[in-house]
Amino acid sequence: MVGVRAAGLAAGPMAGFDTAAVEREFFPDGRHRVLLLMNIGRPAPETGRERLPRLAYDEVVTTL
Secondary structure, three states, rough: HHHHHHHOOOOEEEEEOOOOHHHHHHHHOOOOOOOOEEEEEEOOOOOOOOOOOOHHEEEEEEOO
16 A cells, blocks of 8 residues: 555555455455455546645654
8 A cells, every 4th residue: 555655546445345255256266365355546636635734753752
């Protein structure tokens, strides 16, 4: 997810779906397990929102 966002795309992880159905559809040989689904792309301009403010490095890191 970090890599997708670093590439300038939006990423939205989703949980609460039928993992067995997804595994049957996309991985019928049983070699892979599904943990979550993630939508990746660019949101429409009218639906996007500005990034929320982030804490400064000095506010969250203490060097001992």
